[in-house]
Amino acid sequence: MGEWLDELAADASARSDGWRALSASATRALTLVTCSSARAGLRDRTLLLFVS
Structure with a gap:
């Protein structure tokens, strides 16, 4: 899951x-x-991710 989240974070503006x-x-x-x-x-689109 970490790789997927890192990819999303790389494109994030915040x-x-x-x-x-x-x-x-x-x-x-x-x-x-x-x-x-x-x-x-x-x-x-705006994406908001919550992780635990």
Whole structure:
């Protein structure tokens, strides 16, 4: 799971303090994803990940 979280973090515009330690020890993840951008035609998404 750590590799997957690290890949997501590499593209993130914001990360939690200590995210590397959280990623390394994570055994579960919950992802919340927004719908598409408010402007038609764009593929922007916001992802919020919770790990434990």
